[in-house]
Amino acid sequence: METHSKATVCYAMVIDLDKCVGCGTCNVACAIENNVSVPPPEALENRGLTWMRTQRVDNGKAWPDHRTVTVPIPCQHCEHAPCIHVCPVTAVQLDESTGIIGQIPTRCMGCRYCMAACPYHARYFNWFDPKWPEGLQDTLNPDVAPRMRGVAEKCNFCHGRLDRARELAAAEGRPAAEPVHYTPACAEACPHGAITFGNRLEEGGPIAALEKKPEAFRLLEALGTAPKVTYLSREPWIRRIGLSRLDRVRGHGDGPEGA
Amino acid sequence: MTLDLTRRSLLKFMGGAVVGSVLSPLPWKLLDDAAIWTQNWSWIARPPRGPVSHMFTTCQLCPVGCGMRARLIGASFVSAWPVVGDPAAAGTLCPLGLAAAQMRYHPSRVRGVARRARAAADPAWRIVDADATTGELGQRLAACRSRGAGDSIAIVDLRPGRAMSRLYREFLARQGGGIYATAPDAWQASAAAFAGMATVGALAPAPDPARARTVLNFGAPLTAGWRGRDIVPHAAGGPRLIQVDPAATITAARADRWLPARPGSEAPVALALAHVLVFEALAADARVNALADLPHENGSTLRTVLADFAPERVAANSGLTPAQLRDTARELAAGRPALVLGVGDAGGGPLGSEEEAAIWNLNLLLGAVGPDGALGVRPADTALFDEPAGPAARSLSDIPDGSLDVLLVDGSFPGVPVSAEQLRRKLRGPDGLLVALSPYAGGAAGTPADLILPVFAPGEWVEDVPAPALAARSSYSWATAVAVPAPFALHPAEWLAQLEAASGLVVPPEGGKSGHEAELKRRAGVLQSRGSGQVFDPADGNTTDVAAMSDPDLLAGALARGARWSDKATLTLADRDVRPLGQGGGLAARWRSLAGGRADAAKPGATGSLLLMAGGGLAPAAGAITAPVLNKLYRESGLQPGSRQLAVSATTARALGLAEGKSALLTTAHGRRRVKVRFDNSLPPDVARIAAGPDPADMGDPAASADDRTDIPDLCGAAERPVWRLVRADLQEAHDGNA
Known part of the structure; x- marks a missing residue:
């Protein structure tokens, strides 16, 4: 695990797939917190914006041996994020003080290189002006600005909540260098407690402990992107989801279950 | 040195300025400003500002x-x-x-009193004058009263047990014997089946999985549903879970034992387990023997009825082996306190009174009812609030078809699986009027209505919320008004008072908005005077004993701030107060008729190559009005199946010549619906499943057509049968391209 040597904070997320039931609460909480718009009715189904995508995966077997799992996939906030390197206008930045990969919509020129580069398909493009049914703009979160048409966007670990936590810490007179604790909307809303969020550099903290569990794995780990989102499962066939196609070619996977 | 300004030097200066400005922050600033400017276009939504x-x-x-x-x-x-x-x-x-x-x-919110002529060429909703419409409706009521036909007026309360429910009953009593009806959902039907086995009235079952060592669950998505979050996995110290489920659902996969029983075989499976418990004397004690041998009206006992349900006889039709059934019964007996839960996939409507009675009997035989068991008993809402006797609540299905002149449907609760066709059939011909008190032109009430009264939306008024059916504890809270009411919205109680006045009656002081508020306070006072239970304060997370509240208005004040009163199940049910074969008789015969599975699906003459299961999965209910953002679950991510997606195993679909994503016509004896085929290998062969949940068409899907508009309950015959979750169906490719 690589982290920034100078930082005292590196936010990370652990998602327990054995607890996740695919209810979609994280998905909805994220959309409400971050003013993620609903595309117009005439939009194609793949033109929607879903910062917390939920991917259903099965073991490839027929009834009665069939098993499914739902994998919530936010931006993985990679340590070596391909999206940063391909952005021609530096609209994607790694915040060294938090480890969060930020997307700056006012810089984005809509080339979508970052979307092509992201191996997790965790980035979305605003094909339409962000519009809500009449009156619904009164339910938007004032801490997060709606993005305009023609820019990419993605999960930012609820940066609006981080800002609020920092404001609160400042109001309480805590030193600016002191790490602040906050909870993203998906982690707060998950009814099954499947999502844990925190500072992975905190000694004895929950994230560090969970990341060391033997059932921990990351998506496409062989690509070397070093995601800050870790998944947990006791099921071997679920853990094989983390393997890349390259791994399977090398013989680590075993057919459809590893797919 | 002289200043030698030449044309060349001027051009050089200008060129340098251009190059220099490109290298300066200016163009980037311009780009940045332009980008920010695009964020402030007038048509881009602006979040509200304020404290x-x-x-x-x-x-x-x-x-x-x-x-x-x-x-x-x-x-x-x-x-x-x-x-x-x-x-x-x-x-x-x-x-x-x-x-x-x-x-x-919500886009389907009605912004005034809306009316439509269903028989007209253009049955679109039109906003009409509210006072004139109320006056016309009042005259209808007066006409019914004057000819002694008060029972041609009915109110269907989709969420009984509230203060508003009492106002409805009193209103109907004053109208000369109007009918107060409910449309029980799967949970309420299960509770009613339990209450029907007890000879003492006004009680409700309170199953508490946390007190059980073993839970046998018939099909409900306990670990995966939006309503099943209170069962702790066995690995984390919770009970052992045995799941009876045709499909390899998430709950089945996570259960400690999965019984993949054939759809519709819940009753014979439960009775076979009871057979093993009784005849192998696994749970034998004096109480169990007394229950099993209690003679009923026709001389039969539970023991004699169970003799017909030996595992060897049930196995053939249930898809389970005799060994599986016997082992499960033994595991239940050894794992007491055990709890057996019915309901199943609640989105498909009630499980059936026969199945529920068989399942409750299993609990009785396992000794689940009692101080050491996991099945408590609590007072029904009417008993909890000392409600005076009013018109008895009837089930919607008990109202004769074609008998009503005016049918009011309380649609303030948008997620109840009610058949639109069933509601329409109750009306007396084309002159009958179906009036929805609903914020929305859709859902269970708005879809079949002729007239919609735009009542407050959730969050716009203070309303009480009683405990849900099958809750482990009694509870009561108020949904407080957190939003300013829409200017066009009506208070249901206030409108009811206006209607009463328009019908020529004098509105009593307990009517109207003030009457509703008084009833809310009366209920809070009743709970406080009882002196039992606790109050949870959400502001600080503390719990206070009601007995410690001295001021009589304290509980009402706490409820107004969003607190919740709750109390443990306090009643006891003596063995002499239980009738295992029910009170009305006939249950044994109905069980025997179900020996081969749910008769509606397997009856001779039923056609269709598929057994179609209607269910909610994770969805709330048929015809539910859901927020636009849920589009992300139903349409954008495909996380939740919409009611136009038919799940079927790949093997079965290919045998029918259908590929994934193909458009197909699903036909039952009750209707047809265009669906998109979705491969789901968690289903057994020749079984299909359709979600009775929200239709993505209601979320703006342009692909909706007339064939899509058949509600799932109606497609499954809910207008004709109380149990509609299972039906025979045919599936054919629709030859008009992919959906």
Whole structure:
């Protein structure tokens, strides 16, 4: 695990797939917190914006041996994020003080290189002006600005909540260098407690402990992107989801279950 | 040195200025400003501004009534979040509740009294004059009363047990014997089946999985549903879970034992387990023997009836082996306190009174009822609030077809699986009027209506929320007003008083909005005077004993701030008060008729190559009105199946010549519907499943057509049969391209 040597904070997320039931609460909480718009009715189904995508995966077997799992996939906030390197206008930045990969919509020129580069398909493009049914703009979160048409966007670990936590810490007179604790909307809303969020550099903290569990794995780990989102499962066939196609070619996977 | 200004030097200066400005921050600043400017176009939504505050309330979007923390910006209710420590659902909210703030602005919200002529060429909704419409309706009521036909007026209350429910009953009594009806959902039907086995009235079952060592569950998505968040996995110290489920669902996969029983075989499976318990004397004690040998009206006993349900006889039709059935019964007996839960996939409507009675009998035989068991008994809402006797509640299915002149449907609760066709059939010909008190032109009430009264949306008024059916504890809270009411919206009680006046009656003091408020306070006073139970305060997470509250108005004040009263199941049920074969007789015969599975699906002459299961899965209910943001679950991510997606195994679909994503016509004896085929290998062969949940068409899907508009309950024959979750169906490719 690589982290920034100078930082005292590196936010990370652990998602327990054995607890996740695919209810979609994280998905909805994220959309409400971050003013993620609903595309117009005439939009194609793949033109929607879903910062917390939920991917259903099965073991490839027929009834009665069939098993499914739902994998919530936010931006993985990679340590070596391909999206940063391909952005021609530096609209994607790694915040060294938090480890969060930020997307700056006012810089984005809509080339979508970052979307092509992201191996997790965790980035979305605003094909339409962000519009809500009449009156619904009164339910938007004032801490997060709606993005305009023609820019990419993605999960930012609820940066609006981080800002609020920092404001609160400042109001309480805590030193600016002191790490602040906050909870993203998906982690707060998950009814099954499947999502844990925190500072992975905190000694004895929950994230560090969970990341060391033997059932921990990351998506496409062989690509070397070093995601800050870790998944947990006791099921071997679920853990094989983390393997890349390259791994399977090398013989680590075993057919459809590893797919 | 002279200043030698030449044309060349001027050009050089200008060129240098251009190159220099490109290298300066200016163009980037211009780009940045232009980008920021595009964020401020007039048509881009602007979030509300103002001070941030929070209010506590109770979610009204499903019967569970979870605690909710409403975030307000100024006066705008912008979002809802769970309340940590709330006892209703362990401090959680489902996606429906999270999106509650959007319900006020739902695109299908009615913005005035709306009317349509269903027989007209253009049956579109039109806004009409509210006073004139109320006057016309009042004259109808007066005409019914004057000819002694008060029973041609009915109100269907989709969420009984509230203060508003009492006002409805009193209104009907004054109209000369109007009918107060309910349309029990799967949970309420299960509770009613239990109450029907008891000879003492006004009680409700209170199953508590937390007190059980073993839980046998018939099909409900206990670990995966929006309503099943209170069962702790066995690995984390919870009970052992045995799941009876045709499909390899998430709950089945996570259960400690999975019984893949054939759809519709719940009753014979439960009776076979009871057979093993009784005839192998696995749970034998004096109480169990007394129950098994209790003679009923026709001389039969539970023991004699169970003799017909030996595992060897049941196995053939249930898809299970005799060994599986015997082992399960032994595991239940050894793992007491055990609890057996019915309901199944609640989105498909009630499980059936026969199945529920068989399942409750299993609990009785396992000794689940009692101080050491996991099945408590609590007072029914009417008993809890000392309600005076009014018109008895009847089930909607008990009202004769074609008997009503005016049918009012309370649609303030948008998520009840009710057949639109069933509601329409109750009307007396084309002159009958179906009136929905609903904020929305859709859902269970709005879809079949001729007239919609635009009542307050959830969050716009104070309403009480009683305990859901099958809750482990009694509970009561108020959904407080967290949003400013829409100017066109009506208070249901206030409108009811106007209607009563228009019908020529004098509105009593207990009517109208003030009457509703008085009833809310009366209920709070009744609970406080009882002196039992606790009050959970969401603001600080503390719990206070009601007995410690000295001021008689304290509980009402706490409820108004979003607190929740709850009390453990306090009643006891003596063995002499239980009739295992029911009170009305005939249950044994009905069980025998189900020996081969649910008769409606397997009856001779039923056609169709597929057994179609209707269910909610994770969805709330048929015809539910859901917030626009739930589109992300139903349409954008495909996480939730919409009611136009038919799940079927790949093997079965290919045998029918259908590929994934193909458009197909699903035909039953009751209707047809265009669906998109979705491969789901968790299903057994020749079984299909369709979600009775929200239709993506209601979320703006342009692909909707007339064939898509058949509601799932009607497709499964809900207008004709009380149990409609299983039906024979045919599936054929639709030859008009892919959906």
